[in-house]
Amino acid sequence: MFNLLKILSQLDFLSLSKLGRLGFAIHQNGINLMLLFTLTKITGNEKTALVDSHEVLSYRELQKRCEHLAYFLADRYGVGEKQKVAFYCKNHASLVQGIFASSRLGADLYLLNSSMSQLQFNKLVEEHRFDFLIYDDEFSGLIEKSPYRNPKICSYHEKYEAIATLPELSLHRKQKLKPSSSGKIILLTGGTTGKPKQVVHRPSLFNFLDPFAALLNRLQLPKYSTAYIATPIYHGYGIAVLLSFLALGKKVVIQESFDAERACALIQQHQAEVVTVVPLMIHKMLKHDKASLASLACIASGGAKLNPALVNEVNHQLGGVLYNLYGTSEAGLNIIAVPEDFKHHANTLGKLIAGGQMQVVVEGKEVEPGNIGQFCIRNKWSMKNNPSRWIQTGDIGYRDEKGYYFLCGRTDDLIISAGNNIYPLEIEVALTNHPSIEDVAVVGVEDVYSGQILKAFVQLYRDKSLTPSELSSWLSTHVAGFQIPREIVFVDHLPYTAVGKLDRKRIQTIKSNEIFNRGGI
Known part of the structure; x- marks a missing residue:
């Protein structure tokens, strides 16, 4: 409850009129991702919400397009509750619109790794039997060669019907959409190097209060106005930070794929204070043009191990702006290191966030600080299809006497x-x-x-x-x-x-x- 009140305060939501607006939105539409637009109305719908390589959208425009797309998908294709909607896309505005619209309809959202092979996509289609597919045109050939035969729509296309051209179409809304709170977000892990594993998360505001509060407070996100998400949205880390920034009413910059030169130019052009990266990205950007990164106040690194040499390089070149986020697709965000933590040790993952439990285990028993074992995690926001209350991460490491965690490797390494x-x-x-x-x-x-x-x-x-x-x-x-x-x-x-x-x-x-x-x- 304390985290909820603190978050609502940071979002300027602690007044009867604003709380009433939130309650009315939940009653009308249900608890789904479209609820975020109710939060951002507080700071003004004309603010820039999303920038990609195609266009710039305000919060008002983005909400309108998402609502329009929801009606369109329901009317034209019958998308609705419990249906499986797969996304085979790179980072762009049409993907974001598709995610929000499908969530509004109560569909289960399957975020696919856009780097997967023909064989891997075929197996996913056969195993999950998707009802609807939103895809990029560059994957058309691969989709045509697959067993997938259900309805689909392209994100962008010059000739055929696509999400990007829907605002130009006339659509008669036959009836009001009913409220929906049933949709889930399914991440398919291991999409390029192993057999994908299904990880189910329900996008409930209350389930994610603790990690959201940790992002707000430890990364001080409310202080900043512009974020560049360089990580793929289909990755758990990518979708989490995208939704967090949109909930705050910030400007979010995304691109289809990462290129160090283009990334440096975007950060400089938009004077981005926050960037989400994997370690290799920041290494490449520093190598390309460190001067263009001068506006950065928060480099949020995750998805892979931060090397101490890179930590020292960032601190030397840009100052104390590096943060490390440790989590897994199954267990979500659990550990954060802030710049001050790296002074303790450049190799640390950081400290556990509030609301979660973590044990270092050997042969089923928790070991004392300093001893190496497997990280096992338990929290309210982890995957919902796990039979055990504790999730074995497969990561090996230890915790020191001061509560800092350190990674030594993977069990399969x-x-x-x-x-x-x-x-x-x-x-x-x-x-x-x-x-x-x-x-x-x-x-x-x-x-x-x-x-x-x-x-x-x-x-x-x-x-x-x-x-x-x-x-x-x-x-x-x-x-x-x-x-x-x-x-x-x-x-x-x-x-x-x-x-x-x-x-x-x-x-x-x-x-x-x-x-x-x-x-x-």
Whole structure:
């Protein structure tokens, strides 16, 4: 209740007239994403809501389009409660409109990874049997080759009916839409590197009070006016920050895909104070043009491990503006590190947010601070289709005596070499502290005698040179002997997934004489 009152106060909602407006909106429309427009009416509908590569929309225009689209989808295609609406789109205004309109109709929203393969999309169609599809034209060929045969509409198209052209159409509203609070948001995790797993979240204001309050207070979001969301909306982190910023009535800038040059230009053009990134993005932007990032007061990093070397680089180049958000698609946001926390340790994930519980567990038992185990999380805002009250994250780490959490790796990253349990992340962190190394990946390679041996793929800064023996000698003073890779391969680039995570499966397939010439973002 305290968080609710604090949030309503920050949204300037603590008056009988404004609370009455909120109650009336819930009575008329139900609890769905369209309720956010009731919140933003307080600060004025003419404010800019959304900027993408196609257009600029005010809150009034965005709400009108979302309402219009909701009527259109209900009237033309019969979209309604309990139906499965899939989104196969990159970041743009039509995707946002589709999400809000479908939520208003009570449909279940399936956010698909736009980087998936033909085989992966086919499997999703067969498994989930979507009732309706909103898609980008660039995926038309893939969709046509799939088993999908139900109705669909394109986001943008010059010739055919598309969401972007609907405001030009005349639509007769046969009847008023009934209130709906039944829709869910379903994230399909592991969309490019593994079998997607269904993660269900119900977009209830009350379920998400604690993480929303944490974003408002720890990141001080109400202070700022413009945010650039560089992360994909289909990712849990992307949709969460998008809805948070729209609830605050801020200007949100999005683009179909990330490009460091374009991102730097957008931040400078809009004087964005807030940007959401994965670590690789901020690394690339700093490398391209750090001067264009001068307006940033809050760099919210998430979705992948922050390297201490990058933390120090950001602090040196831009000052104390870096925040780290730790969460999973299944358990949502749970830990936040603020700039002050990185003074404690550049490698920390931060501290637990209010309302959640977290344990470090080994063989089903919680361990004492300082001991490594699996992170297990329990909260009100986690996935709703999990049979257990506690969610096993698959992340391995520890908590120190002061309540700071640290990540050591993933359970499936564990390398057993000559009887030693080794998590590659610890070695990677040590290697990236070398002044010549820009990026690194450590993997396990099968070995007859040791079970597995360590192999490091190392990306040097362009003006640096290093030999394997020099690097091994340097590393011997930073890690234990059994943690030194048996083989070191220098590469041009390392592969990343579309959401900025190191693609270890692709790395495993690389032969020693191969060089990476492409990145994921």
